[in-house]
Amino acid sequence: MQDHERIREPVSAADARPVYSPAARRFHWLTVAFVLAQIPLGLAMTYRGNTLDIWDALTDNLYSAHKLIGFLLLWLMAGRLIYRLLHGAPPDEPSLRWWHKAGSHLVHWLLYGLLLVVPLLGWIGVSLFPAVTIFGLFDLPSLAAPNEDMAKRVLDIHGRLAIVMALLIAVHIAAALYHYLIRKDGVLRRMLPGLK
Structure with missing residues (x-):
């Protein structure tokens, strides 16, 4: 039998389900x-x-690393949000109940918002302090004039929202494991790296 005449292996229903694009998965x-x-x-x-x-x-290096990664995370999330708005997401896993879908969308959009707001508040807070120097090598652009009292308030909100975000991330991970281990559906598979 010639190559062009080979019978293709049947594709399982799970393999045929849409997954996130390679760019979305990298983000x-x-x-x-x-x-x-x-x-x-x-x-x-x-x-x-x-x-x-x-x-x-x-301590100074820990703060510098946190500020630098937060700054990069803010721009990564801005790019990720723009990509999501332009390219959308695959349809929901067909086996999900309506409340699974509603909860999933709510948690995803809350995480998008927090992953933008928390780093932005951190940047505003260190600008107000001011403490914008990174590893003694360069300064982040300052977003506000120094005001230490306001900095403490902004950084307090930053910290509290970071805790909320960590809790939502734990919910997100628990839901992914629930779908993978208990429901055994294709929810987690949609975001795994290396899929075509």
Whole structure:
């Protein structure tokens, strides 16, 4: 039998379901990497600086790394949101109930919003403080004139919203595992890297 006459293997229904585009999946997993770096950095820097009152080179470097990653995360999320608005997302997994779909969309859009607002508030807060220097090498552009009292309020909101975001991320992960391990549907598969 010649190559062009080969019978194609049947494609399973699960394999035929739409998945996120390769670009959308790259945006997602890069966001995951940034957030997984930010959470422990944020906890370590505030513990050393605020709880232990240790202001040394290590604390300064933790703050610098947190500011730099937050700045990059903000622009990554802006690009990701623009891509999502222009290209959309695949249709919902057909086996989902209406409340699964509603909950999924709500959590996704809340995460989009928080992943933009939390880094932006951090940038505004360090601008107000002012503490825009990164590793002693360069300064982030300042978004506001110095006002330390306002900086403390903005950074407090930044921290509280970061906790809300971490809780939503935990819900997001738990839902993905629920779909993968219990429902055994194609929800998690849609965002896995390496799919065509």
